[in-house]
Amino acid sequence: MRNPRDFGAPLAVGAPTPLLEIPFPPSRMIHFLDASNEKMVAKVPDIAKKTDILLGNLEDAVPVDRKEAAREGLVTVGQTYDLGETQLWTRVNSLDSPWVLDDLLRLVGAIGNRLDVIMVPKVEGAWDIHYVDRLLAQLEARFNVERPILVHAILETALGVANLEEIAAASPRMQGMSFGPADLAASRRMKTTRVGGGHPGYVSLSDPDGDNPRVTAQQDLWHYSIARMVDACAATGILPFYGPFGDISDDEGCEAQFRAAFLLGCVGAWSLHPKQIAIAKKVFSPDPDEVRFAKRVIEAIPDGRGVHMLDGKMQDDATWKQCKVMVSLAELLAKKDPELAEAYGFEPATA
Ligand SMILES: CCC(=O)SCCNC(=O)CCNC(=O)[C@H](O)C(C)(C)COP(=O)(O)OP(=O)(O)OC[C@H]1O[C@@H](n2cnc3c(N)ncnc32)[C@H](O)[C@@H]1OP(=O)(O)O
Ligand SMILES: O=CC(=O)O
Numbered sequence: 618m619r620n621p622r623d624f625g626a627p628l629a630v631g632a633p634t635p636l637l638e639i640p641f642p643p644s645r646m647i648h649f650l651d652a653s654n655e656k657m658v659a660k661v662p663d664i665a666k667k668t669d670i671l672l673g674n675l676e677d678a679v680p681v682d683r684k685e686a687a688r689e690g691l692v693t694v695g696q697t698y699d700l701g702e703t704q705l706w707t708r709v710n711s712l713d714s715p716w717v718l719d720d721l722l723r724l725v726g727a728i729g730n731r732l733d734v735i736m737v738p739k740v741e742g743a744w745d746i747h748y749v750d751r752l753l754a755q756l757e758a759r760f761n762v763e764r765p766i767l768v769h770a771i772l773e774t775a776l777g778v779a780n781l782e783e784i785a786a787a788s789p790r791m792q793g794m795s796f797g798p799a800d801l802a803a804s805r806r807m808k809t810t811r812v813g814g815g816h817p818g819y820v821s822l823s824d825p826d827g828d829n830p831r832v833t834a835q836q837d838l839w840h841y842s843i844a845r846m847v848d849a850c851a852a853t854g855i856l857p858f859y860g861p862f863g864d865i866s867d868d869e870g871c872e873a874q875f876r877a878a879f880l881l882g883c884v885g886a887w888s889l890h891p892k893q894i895a896i897a898k899k900v901f902s903p904d905p906d907e908v909r910f911a912k913r914v915i916e917a918i919p920d921g922r923g924v925h926m927l928d929g930k931m932q933d934d935a936t937w938k939q940c941k942v943m944v945s946l947a948e949l950l951a952k953k954d955p956e957l958a959e960a961y962g963f964e965p966a967t968a
C-alpha cells in the first residue's frame with residue numbers, strides 16, 4: 618500500500634504535482650474518432666463545437682496497418698486545431714500490445730500539454746494503473762508537461778470488474794472509468810453479440826395463468842456492474858461513464874441505454890457516430906422540469922434542514938442534497954450552453 622501522505626507528491630523528479638481534486642467540466646459525451654481517417658478529421662472543427670470531449674482512438678476498431686497513422690493523425694489534431702473548451706483525450710492501445718509504449722512516448726512528447734486524459738483499455742487491477750502512473754510522471758518530467766495528464770480506465774474484463782474499487786483508488790491521476798460492454802461480454806463468456814443495450818432473451822417471465830399468454834419483461838444485463846462502477850467512482854471522487862452503444866441505427870435503444878446510465882449516476886457516455894452526440898447531450902443534460910422543481914425545493918429550504926411539503930411531496934435534508942446534485946449539474950452545463958440556461962430558467966448573468 619502506498620503511503621497516503623505521498624499521494625500528493627509527483628512520482629518522478631520534475632513531474633507536475635498530482636491533482637487531489639478531479640476537475641469536472643461538462644463531460645456528457647466522449648466522441649470517438651480515428652484520426653487516420655481523413656473524412657473524420659475533416660469533421661473535427663464542427664464536432665469540436667458540439668462535443669464536450671473529443672477522443673482520438675488508437676485501440677480496437679483501428680486496423681493494425683493504421684495504428685501509426687491514427688497516432689500521427691492525433692498529434693496533428695492536437696497541434697493544429699483550436700478545440701476551444703472541448704477536452705482532448707486519447708484511448709491508447711492495451712498495456713500488453715506492441716503499440717502502447719510508442720503511443721505514450723509519442724503523444725506525451727508531442728501533445729502532452731494538450732492532452733487532458735488518457736483512456737487505458739482492459740485495466741485489470743491497480744497494478745496496471747501504477748505502471749501507467751509512474752511512466753506518465755517520467756514522461757511529463759522529460760517533456761516539460763505543466764499539468765498532470767489524467768488517467769481513465771475502461772472496465773471491460775471480468776477481473777477488472779472484480780477489482781474495480783482498487784482501480785478507482787489506485788492513483789490521484791485516476792479521472793474516471795468507462796463501462797465497456799463488448800469486451801466485458803467476451804471476457805465473461807456472455808452469449809450476446811451486441812454492443813450494449815438489452816437482449817430479447819434476458820427476460821423475466823410471469824407465472825402460468827391458465828390459457829392466458831405469459832408476460833415477459835426484458836431485464837437489464839448491465840445494471841449490476843454499472844452500479845458497482847458508479848459506487849466505486851463516487852466513493853473516490855472520480856467520474857463514471859457508460860461506454861459504447863453499437864447499433865448506430867437504433868437511436869431509441871441508444872437513448873434508453875444512456876438514460877439508464879444517467880439515472881444510475883454516470884456523467885456521460887461514448888459517442889461512436891456524430892448522431893450519438895445529440896443523443897448524449899439530450900440524455901446527460903438534466904430535464905428542465907426536474908431542474909425547475911429542484912430549484913423550488915432549494916428556494917423553499919434555504920438552510921437545507923428540517924421537513925417541508927412541496928406539491929404533496931415530503932422534502933428534507935436528503936432530498937435537498939438530491940436537488941443540489943441536479944441544480945449544480947444544470948448550472949455547470951448552462952455556463953456552456955445559453956439554450957440550456959434559458960430552459961432551466963437561469964438568469965443570463967449565470968449563463
Ligand atoms: C465496441 C467496443 C469499442 O471499442 S467502441 C469504440 C471503437 N469504435 C469506434 O471508435 C467507431 C467509431 N465510428 C466509426 O468508425 C463509424 O461511425 C462507423 C460506426 C464505422 C460508421 O461509419 P460510416 O458507415 O461511415 O457512417 P456514416 O456513413 O453514417 O457516416 C457519415 C459521415 O460521418 C463520418 N463519421 C462517421 N463516424 C464518425 C465519427 N466517429 N467521427 C467523425 N466522423 C464520423 C463518416 O466518415 C461520413 O463522412 P462523409 O459524410 O462521408 O464525409
Ligand atoms: O471498449 C469498449 C468495449 O465495450 O469493449
Ligand SMILES: [Mg+2]
Nearest residue numbers: 677773797800
Ligand atoms: Mg473494448
